[in-house]
Amino acid sequence: MGSLNLYILKRRIRKWWKYLVVLIFLLAVYFGGFFHITGNISTTPPSEHSRNTMKEVFALRRQIRLLKSVLKQYSIPEKEYSDVLLPVIYVITPTYTRPQQKAELTSRLKSVFLHVPALHWIVVEDAPKKSQMVSNFLESSGLTHTHLHQSTPQEWKLKDSDPKWRKPRGVLQRNAGIRWLRSKFAHDANPRGVVYFADDDNTYSVELFHEMRDTHKVSVWPVALVGGVLVERPLVGSNGQVSSWLAGWKADRPFAMDMAGFAVNLSLLLNKSGVEFSIDAPIGFQESVFLEKLITQEELEPKADLCTKVYVWHTRTEQPDLKQEIRLNKVGKHTDEGIEL
Ligand code: UDP
Numbered sequence: 001m002g003s004l005n006l007y008i009l010k011r012r013i014r015k016w017w018k019y020l021v022v023l024i025f026l027l028a029v030y031f032g033g034f035f036h037i038t039g040n041i042s043t044t045p046p047s048e049h050s051r052n053t054m055k056e057v058f059a060l061r062r063q064i065r066l067l068k069s070v071l072k073q074y075s076i077p078e079k080e081y082s083d084v085l086l087p088v089i090y091v092i093t094p095t096y097t098r099p100q101q102k103a104e105l106t107s108r109l110k111s112v113f114l115h116v117p118a119l120h121w122i123v124v125e126d127a128p129k130k131s132q133m134v135s136n137f138l139e140s141s142g143l144t145h146t147h148l149h150q151s152t153p154q155e156w157k158l159k160d161s162d163p164k165w166r167k168p169r170g171v172l173q174r175n176a177g178i179r180w181l182r183s184k185f186a187h188d189a190n191p192r193g194v195v196y197f198a199d200d201d202n203t204y205s206v207e208l209f210h211e212m213r214d215t216h217k218v219s220v221w222p223v224a225l226v227g228g229v230l231v232e233r234p235l236v237g238s239n240g241q242v243s244s245w246l247a248g249w250k251a252d253r254p255f256a257m258d259m260a261g262f263a264v265n266l267s268l269l270l271n272k273s274g275v276e277f278s279i280d281a282p283i284g285f286q287e288s289v290f291l292e293k294l295i296t297q298e299e300l301e302p303k304a305d306l307c308t309k310v311y312v313w314h315t316r317t318e319q320p321d322l323k324q325e326i327r328l329n330k331v332g333k334h335t336d337e338g339i340e341l
């Protein structure tokens, strides 16, 4: 009897073994993945960055649901549902004409901004009028944008022989951007949004914009390759507040950081009337003079995992070698004739 049972069992196993293998495999995948996920949850809490990304994904899903319903009954004014939309990040970029300008605007800014939802790019040319190149560039960029111009008076312009730090750059252009925002929201007491000042030669990561999206007053993070050091960064105390600054040059500035290291809540900026950058702020104190009008150090919101991650680099681009172009120009030849670069 015993050997008969064994025989039947063996036959059954022979018949079903393939299914058994598949079942064991599926169970292993299921439980393996499950343990992996739960293991992650219990041991490492999600970083601030991934929490912000998840928040954005949820907000976008809500927007999709909402937009679907708006499509059904399309006479609802936007302000009735604006609370479920992501706060728009208004990025203000001063820029000026030079051979590498389009390359900078393309690679350093447009290519990144295209990956960021709800971003409105305010490009302010340091010029007496808007250029055709920047107009065409913005029109074909696929980005929500505003194109302005504001020229810097000659006495404030850097001369070729001047060191870079001699004169402030981009100040009047950033202010033109702020004024445009003031007039756009003149009838809105509490507009939702975030303002970020992005120079046209820095290097930005997509993550930076996830970080700043949720800015109640002023958020801050490290900036690399600036002020003569590898990283300038706010130091965060155990209470989660900025306690001091790690910087090489003038670390005792009230806000020892670069323009690329902070974002401001739109309502905070607009509700403090007349807050702008000052063309005559002491050299290197542009950021401090501006921020002192808006906030105290304790109120800053440290982002990028309590200012331990780098998401922006204060890069500078090498001047292109145009010796041959200059030689050709002297004999009336221009390699850029009939072509835009
Ligand atoms: N900029 C400008 N006009 C100028 C020089 C610079 O509008 O005459 C802009 C420039 O395109 C950049 C910002 O101002 O977006 C800061 O200039 P730059 O990058 O030269 O200064 P940095 O901070 O690197 O010393």
Ligand code: MN
Binding pocket: 199, 201, 202, 315, 316
């Ligand atoms: Mn720069």
